Amino acid sequence: MLADLFFRARSLFRRKAAExxxxxxxxxxxxxxxxxxxxxxxxESEALRRLRMEFGGLDQVKEECRDARGVRPVEILLQDxxxxxxxxxxxxxxxxxxLLTLALGIGANTAIFSVLYGVLLRPLPYxxxxxxxxxxxxxxxxxxxxxxxxxxxxxxxxxxxxSSMAAAHNVGFNLSGVDRPESISGQAVSANFLALLGVQPLxxxxxxxxxxxxxxxAVVLLSYPLWQSHFGGNPNVVxxxxxxxxxxxxxxxxxxxxxxxxxxxxxxxxxxxxxxxNPAYGERGERGDTLAIGRLAPGVTLAQARAEMAGVxxxxxxxxxxxxDQFRAELRPIRDVLVSEIRPTVLVLFAAVTFVxxxxxxxxxxxxxxxxxxxxxxxxxxxxIGATRGRIAAQMLIESLLLTSLGGVAGLALAVAAVRGIAGxxxxxxxxxxxxxxxxxxxxxAIALAALSALVFGIxxxxxxxxxxxxxxxxxxxxxxxxxxGASRWRGVLVILEVSMxxxxxxxxxxxxxxxxxxxxxxxxxxxxxxxxMEVNLRTAQYDQSPARLNFWNRVLGGxxxxxxxxxxxxxxxxxxxxxxxxxxxxxxxxxxPGPGDFPHPDVHIVSPEYAxxxxxxxxxxxxxxxxxxxxxxxxxxxxxxxxxxxxxxGDPVGRRFLFGHPSSKRAPRWITIVxxxxxxxxxxxxxxxRLEVYVxxxxxxxxxxxxxxKSAIDPATLTSGIRAVIASVDKDQPLLSAATMTQLxxxxxxxxxxxxxxxxxxxxLALVLAAIGIYGVISYAVAQRSHEIGIRIALGAQTGxxxxxxxxxxxxxxxxxxxxxxxxxxxxxxxxxxxxxxVSAADPGTLAAMTFLLGVIAMLACYIPARRAxxxxxxNALRCE
Amino acid sequence: MPxxxxxxxxxxxxxxxxxxLALGPQHGWGISERVQQTSSNALQIQQGSLxxxxxxxxxxxxxxxxxxxxxxxxxxxxxxxxRAGRRQLDSETDAWKRLTAAVAQVLGTA
Numbered sequence: 007m008l009a010d011l012f013f014r015a016r017s018l019f020r021r022k023a024a025e026x027x028x029x030x031x032x033x034x035x036x037x038x039x040x041x042x043x044x045x046x047x048x049x050e051s052e053a054l055r056r057l058r059m060e061f062g063g064l065d066q067v068k069e070e071c072r073d074a075r076g077v078r079p080v081e082i083l084l085q086d087x088x089x090x091x092x093x094x095x096x097x098x099x100x101x102x103x104x105l106l107t108l109a110l111g112i113g114a115n116t117a118i119f120s121v122l123y124g125v126l127l128r129p130l131p132y133x134x135x136x137x138x139x140x141x142x143x144x145x146x147x148x149x150x151x152x153x154x155x156x157x158x159x160x161x162x163x164x165x166x167x168x169s170s171m172a173a174a175h176n177v178g179f180n181l182s183g184v185d186r187p188e189s190i191s192g193q194a195v196s197a198n199f200l201a202l203l204g205v206q207p208l209x210x211x212x213x214x215x216x217x218x219x220x221x222x223x224a225v226v227l228l229s230y231p232l233w234q235s236h237f238g239g240n241p242n243v244v245x246x247x248x249x250x251x252x253x254x255x256x257x258x259x260x261x262x263x264x265x266x267x268x269x270x271x272x273x274x275x276x277x278x279x280x281x282x283x284n285p286a287y288g289e290r291g292e293r294g295d296t297l298a299i300g301r302l303a304p305g306v307t308l309a310q311a312r313a314e315m316a317g318v319x320x321x322x323x324x325x326x327x328x329x330x331d332q333f334r335a336e337l338r339p340i341r342d343v344l345v346s347e348i349r350p351t352v353l354v355l356f357a358a359v360t361f362v363x364x365x366x367x368x369x370x371x372x373x374x375x376x377x378x379x380x381x382x383x384x385x386x387x388x389x390x391i392g393a394t395r396g397r398i399a400a401q402m403l404i405e406s407l408l409l410t411s412l413g414g415v416a417g418l419a420l421a422v423a424a425v426r427g428i429a430g431x432x433x434x435x436x437x438x439x440x441x442x443x444x445x446x447x448x449x450x451x452a453i454a455l456a457a458l459s460a461l462v463f464g465i466x467x468x469x470x471x472x473x474x475x476x477x478x479x480x481x482x483x484x485x486x487x488x489x490x491x492g493a494s495r496w497r498g499v500l501v502i503l504e505v506s507m508x509x510x511x512x513x514x515x516x517x518x519x520x521x522x523x524x525x526x527x528x529x530x531x532x533x534x535x536x537x538x539x540m541e542v543n544l545r546t547a548q549y550d551q552s553p554a555r556l557n558f559w560n561r562v563l564g565g566x567x568x569x570x571x572x573x574x575x576x577x578x579x580x581x582x583x584x585x586x587x588x589x590x591x592x593x594x595x596x597x598x599x600p601g602p603g604d605f606p607h608p609d610v611h612i613v614s615p616e617y618a619x620x621x622x623x624x625x626x627x628x629x630x631x632x633x634x635x636x637x638x639x640x641x642x643x644x645x646x647x648x649x650x651x652x653x654x655x656x657g658d659p660v661g662r663r664f665l666f667g668h669p670s671s672k673r674a675p676r677w678i679t680i681v682x683x684x685x686x687x688x689x690x691x692x693x694x695x696x697r698l699e700v701y702v703x704x705x706x707x708x709x710x711x712x713x714x715x716x717k718s719a720i721d722p723a724t725l726t727s728g729i730r731a732v733i734a735s736v737d738k739d740q741p742l743l744s745a746a747t748m749t750q751l752x753x754x755x756x757x758x759x760x761x762x763x764x765x766x767x768x769x770x771x772l773a774l775v776l777a778a779i780g781i782y783g784v785i786s787y788a789v790a791q792r793s794h795e796i797g798i799r800i801a802l803g804a805q806t807g808x809x810x811x812x813x814x815x816x817x818x819x820x821x822x823x824x825x826x827x828x829x830x831x832x833x834x835x836x837x838x839x840x841x842x843x844x845x846v847s848a849a850d851p852g853t854l855a856a857m858t859f860l861l862g863v864i865a866m867l868a869c870y871i872p873a874r875r876a877x878x879x880x881x882x883n884a885l886r887c888e
Numbered sequence: 889m890p891x892x893x894x895x896x897x898x899x900x901x902x903x904x905x906x907x908x909l910a911l912g913p914q915h916g917w918g919i920s921e922r923v924q925q926t927s928s929n930a931l932q933i934q935q936g937s938l939x940x941x942x943x944x945x946x947x948x949x950x951x952x953x954x955x956x957x958x959x960x961x962x963x964x965x966x967x968x969x970x971r972a973g974r975r976q977l978d979s980e981t982d983a984w985k986r987l988t989a990a991v992a993q994v995l996g997t998a
Binding site (some may be wrong): 027030031032034035037038039060061062063066067070071073074075 | 937946947
């Protein structure tokens with residue numbers, strides 16, 4: 007087989023030499039044969055005649071020899087490629103239209119595929135990552151929550167379904183001792199965390215078991231990017247120190263560049279270091295921000311692991327009812343955790359872009375058919391002089407392939423730009439560390455797509471070109487070179503398909519637009535205009551005591567109020583639409599005590615007096631906080647309207663009291679008097695229902711991490727540097743986290759819907775244009791073909807209206823059929839995107855009707871232009887053409 | 889002459905070429921002469937189809953070609969059997985014998 011290929015290749019590449027050899031060989035034979043005949047006594051002319059009889063046509067023999075050497079297919083291919091390129095050059099209009107369409111189709115697909123691959127398919131950088139399971143706790147009331155550390159320790163000890171299990175707690179650090187203090191993210195992890203993932207430090211050592219216990223020395227592993235940016239990739243970094251939250255940490259190693267975790271991770275510290283600094287998390291009732299990760303033991307399925315962990319959680323619930331009532335274990339493959347938010351978006355976009363490609367193929371097939379009708383005679387002639395149907399079909403396919411190859415190259419260039427655009431639209435937290443690049447798999451995909459497209463749109467013209475009868479075609483002479491009924495029918499079918507697919511895309515885009523509109527019409531309970539939000543975390547030892555924190559916040563608030571343009575400055579925790587949430591059980595004075603898991607569990611906001619005012623949260627009863635609500639005054643609180651309704655009904659909650667946690671005989675209850683009721687807010691995004699909320703004044707409980715809210719008369723973004731200056735004047739080592747306007751936060755919270763709408767809208771518009779061009783092309787062509795007939799009709803007295811109607815009817819039938827099919831398809835396909843829709847049904851009749859109408863009008867417009875041309879046919883000219 | 893000629897059944901040309909080359913390297917004309925002589929003029933290779941057949945056999949690796957000098961000092965392309973070709977000849981000869989024997993048997997009993 008290999009030798010055979012080699013032989014063919016040699017024959018091909020040494021074609022000149024091979025031809026010369028063949029000539030020599032055959033000449034030798036003929037000379038010998040001639041001499042033989044002469045020797046036998048024939049005259050020279052007789053001998054030559056005899057030779058011709060015996061040998062046959064020299065050229066034919068040569069041709070057969072070439073065939074026998076097996077180089078013909080390649081030669082034919084090269085010939086077809088040359089022929090195809092010549093044809094493409096000869097009709098630049100056709101080539102440009104087809105190339106542009108294909109480039110758009112292939113480019114869009116490649117771009118979306120890059121996203122799909124980066125997000126859903128790219129292998130995770132852990133060996134056998136399918137067996138990595140993320141575990142957390144869940145309660146019926148809140149849903150997924152963190153696992154408490156003692157619960158995790160029990161899980162790890164009792165969970166036989168896992169060969170190993172590790173915990174990772176999300177930690178933020180202030181990195182100081184550098185030019186500009188900055189805030190970085192890290193994980194406090196069990197000693198076996200990296201080993202479980204199958205990751206080895208690039209430099210230095212992994213953590214060891216003794217470092218899981220509190221009291222261990224402060225050490226860190228650096229992420230590769232942090233090592234590069236802050237230590238210049240210095241290979242001698244191990245043993246150096248790093249100031250985190252004002253404490254000195256010794257670097258023990260560096261993580262490999264491909265390391266990726268569910269949350270952004272700049273450093274890893276051992277669990278023991280974290281427990282040393284946060285002893286409260288050693289308590290079972292404390293659920294911070296911890297996930298467990300386990301590797302399934304060999305042979306154990308996820309279902310088996312779930313069943314086992316359900317048993318473990320149930321035992322813990324029985325043993326520790328006060329802290330574990332109704333707490334279950336939730337198990338998800340790590341890939342699902344990474345992509346859960348973005349998967350529906352990506353899948354919908356991929357389905358949509360497939361439609362775009364199909365429409366592009368239909369358009370190009372249409373162009374081919376239109377040109378094919380002009381080439382019918384060429385094909386007929388070639389068949390008449392001996393070309394086989396297969397040979398002609400192959401030639402057509404090669405032409406398609408040429409086009410798609412060129413289109414594919416252009417498409418890749420488009421995709422490079424599009425990928426950047428789309429990656430920019432996706433919010434970083436949804437990507438969860440996935441990188442989106444146009445790399446190897448995407449390029450392979452584009453190549454496969456180009457080949458597939460060539461088949462998809464090349465097959466119809468190829469079939470069509472070889473079906474006709476050569477004789478019939480030639481008999482027509484040069485007169486009409488008519489495409490015949492076959493081609494028109496095919497073109498009609500293609501246009502119908504285009505219209506139907508365009509409708510599906512437009513309905514999808516319409517549904518997204520309507521959802522987005524509905525989302526933005528949701529009352530978030532806050533006024534977002536001109537409000538800037540900026541997170542500040544006090545973590546260094548100087549802020550360990552509450553008075554120091556209070557002092558910092560007071561000075562910052564004072565500084566902010568004196569900035570020009572500032573209308574209100576406030577502080578708060580759990581600001582709506584941020585990632586900062588804190589919830590706690592409360593006990594309302596006088597309530598019948600429920601089971602430990604059934605206490606009211608509101609979101610807790612610790613706020614400054616102007617908080618509600620800065621965010622425009624309405625006061626519904628009582629009063630807001632004042633500066634007098636301080637550590638020396640009576641503990642006070644505000645509650646949300648929902649909480650008031652649910653627990654006080656028609657009664658007035660003002661003056662009533664609640665406390666955090668459950669009543670306990672061990673300590674004196676700290677009752678908080680309700681002084682006000684405020685409106686509900688959409689804490690967890692516009693699409694999510696509001697929850698119970700309580701507010702307490704920050705002067706009675708100053709936290710270390712708060713969000714600054716600055717409401718201004720001017721564009722709040724211009725205040726950023728002023729705010730930074732105020733904070734630096736209070737504490738120059740204090741880093742700032744991101745600053746964003748509340749309007750931006752609202753927009754980000756609907757980014758999945760927004761990107762889907764933008765991309766679907768673009769695709770829908772593209773599809774609409776292609777479908778309109780398709781209809782226009784078919785009708786124009788039909789009018790040109792029928793101009794003779796139309797001329798006769800006009801000559802016989804047909805009125806303008808009659809002709810217009812006749813042409814429009816033809817287009818209307820195609821558009822109507824396409825719309826009908828498209829409606830049916832939309833009805834089925836838009837269900838796929840129902841998880842992305844908000845208060846709009848996937849079969850929303852309004853959207854279906856509007857899009858059908860829009861597409862119908864555009865389609866009729868596309869018919870009207872050629873129809874007008876038909877009306878203007880001059881009967882005399884039309885008849886003279888005969 | 890036409891009456892004396894036997895039309896070669898499909899595939900026998902290859903067999904004849906291989907058999908002739910089993911005697912030693914030979915050029916195309918020589919092969920056709922040899923076949924004609926050894927079959928007492930009963931088999932005459934269609935000269936037009938000899939060369940495509942040679943090229944096909946070469947591609948399959950059963951024979952290989954090299955340029956040599958003919959008996960009258962002319963440059964000529966000589967073909968010789970490869971090891972694969974010899975095996976092919978053996979199996980084809982075998983198949984041919986069984987075929988002719990079987991056909992002869994049928995004809996004999998008919």
